[in-house]
Amino acid sequence: MDKPVRVRFAPSPTGPLHIGGVRTALYNYLFARKHGGQFILRIEDTDQGRYVEGAEQYITDALHWCGIHPDESPDSGGEYGPYRQSERKEMYKTYARKLVESGHAYYAFDTPEELEDMRNSKQAQGVHSPTYNAETRSEMRNSLTLSSPDSMDLIARGMPYVVRLKVDPNEAITFTDAIREEVTFNSSELDDKVLLKADGMPTYHLANVVDDHLMKISHVIRGEEWLSSTAHHVLLYRAFGFEDMPTFAHLPLILKPTGKGKLSKRDGQKLGIPVFPLRWEDSDPANRFDGFKDVGFLPEAVLNFLAFLGWSPGTEQEIFSLEELVEAFDLKRVSKGGARFDYDKAKWYNQQYIKEQADPHLAATLQPWIDQSAHDIDPVILTDVCRLMKERVEVLPQIIEDGYYFFTDDIEYDEKTTKKKFKEGVEQCLFDINEAVQNLEDWSAEALQTEVKTIIEHHELGLGAILPLLRLSMAGTLKGPDLFDMIILKGKSVFNKRLLSFISYAKALTNA
Numbered sequence: 001m002d003k004p005v006r007v008r009f010a011p012s013p014t015g016p017l018h019i020g021g022v023r024t025a026l027y028n029y030l031f032a033r034k035h036g037g038q039f040i041l042r043i044e045d046t047d048q049g050r051y052v053e054g055a056e057q058y059i060t061d062a063l064h065w066c067g068i069h070p071d072e073s074p075d076s077g078g079e080y081g082p083y084r085q086s087e088r089k090e091m092y093k094t095y096a097r098k099l100v101e102s103g104h105a106y107y108a109f110d111t112p113e114e115l116e117d118m119r120n121s122k123q124a125q126g127v128h129s130p131t132y133n134a135e136t137r138s139e140m141r142n143s144l145t146l147s148s149p150d151s152m153d154l155i156a157r158g159m160p161y162v163v164r165l166k167v168d169p170n171e172a173i174t175f176t177d178a179i180r181e182e183v184t185f186n187s188s189e190l191d192d193k194v195l196l197k198a199d200g201m202p203t204y205h206l207a208n209v210v211d212d213h214l215m216k217i218s219h220v221i222r223g224e225e226w227l228s229s230t231a232h233h234v235l236l237y238r239a240f241g242f243e244d245m246p247t248f249a250h251l252p253l254i255l256k257p258t259g260k261g262k263l264s265k266r267d268g269q270k271l272g273i274p275v276f277p278l279r280w281e282d283s284d285p286a287n288r289f290d291g292f293k294d295v296g297f298l299p300e301a302v303l304n305f306l307a308f309l310g311w312s313p314g315t316e317q318e319i320f321s322l323e324e325l326v327e328a329f330d331l332k333r334v335s336k337g338g339a340r341f342d343y344d345k346a347k348w349y350n351q352q353y354i355k356e357q358a359d360p361h362l363a364a365t366l367q368p369w370i371d372q373s374a375h376d377i378d379p380v381i382l383t384d385v386c387r388l389m390k391e392r393v394e395v396l397p398q399i400i401e402d403g404y405y406f407f408t409d410d411i412e413y414d415e416k417t418t419k420k421k422f423k424e425g426v427e428q429c430l431f432d433i434n435e436a437v438q439n440l441e442d443w444s445a446e447a448l449q450t451e452v453k454t455i456i457e458h459h460e461l462g463l464g465a466i467l468p469l470l471r472l473s474m475a476g477t478l479k480g481p482d483l484f485d486m487i488i489l490k491g492k493s494v495f496n497k498r499l500l501s502f503i504s505y506a507k508a509l510t511n512a
């Protein structure tokens, strides 16, 4: 790579950062790290109408939770700041003016009504979706149709105006996209985009291109929805005479779990799955979303899952640490086609990461759920509970929810299985086991297992007749960790209490 790699993630703070945005940030980050470059966070907050309080903080928090740390950002600063576009406002005006002076842009004074009239009359003439362009601009009120003194006079009198890019028709605009190869647009299909709005704020197009140039961005890696804007951006680079046009890379869309259509924030609510990294709530109760973190995902798992949403390493390996992703990442292996958001796969990744966690660390991660739990969680056994449960959960709170029986004696028994298994002749065996357990000296799972099996054999019963009953007594269900590990963890007196409770429940149920 000839010029130093500098990439940016440039979200607009218009709401919570969608998981697709996190993927864009991740790919930028991986690319920067892989090539020894810089990863920049730039906040594109020039659209005041869409600005949402708290959204910038959300973006920062989300990246922090994921472990994607920018080298330059509004918070950490950097050589090319400020990194918040609203703080660069004045500069964009200068650039817009330069384009007017060089004839690549012009002032337009049309009122909303005049614009509406133009669209209506064009539609009446059969134009499908009329725009302000090379054809229509000649009939409008702008500095190309008015004389220079008239335009200046309007400006001097405080007439609201915008600055528009003058797009010449019939030109091929070609650029190379690192993912899509050569992309060509015909300039006749493009409108004369507004660059500077009547409130003096730049539009996305102007601010984005000026900043990419000033911040020496080498690669623009962003979502596919920006592909068509790139044609205007290329024109802007040409118009400014900037010779450092970045390499573009447009990432595939993230599709709904069905594979049909783009994943939206409402899909998350509809399907009960997270599509944001962290919780978001605002004054509108309809806008409350739980994030991956809140439903119990580990950030490493989310990153690994996201990395594979549109990229693949070309090998069988699926589990990648962040360092390994940096090593393996290549824009050439990013797909063009949309990537289906497969929540089951996300949970699978989480499961792989949860079971690799150290038990004390996992126990500490559970704090938010411990705080909310109806049970009194014993911190002394929590680490052991994590050890026993971590192999069998997909999201963190399941350790506490599925393993509730570690924290209460109030067990919810599986009625059907109890009826099926609590047969005549088992009761005495259970009592004998209880007695042996109470007298067991070597309190280890191995010794316990040997003892219990000996008694079952002595009663000439099968293991399948008794072990499920012991399991039901301890956990209420046949699912869960190893039976003997559970008994060892809870101790003799709990075993005694639970076994007796279970026997009376089972007897009442089966009228035995």
Ligand code: GLU
Binding pocket: 009, 010, 011, 012, 044, 204, 208, 221, 222, 223, 226
């Ligand atoms: N502000 C744009 C957004 O919200 C940035 C797109 C780009 O990366 O150019 O996604």
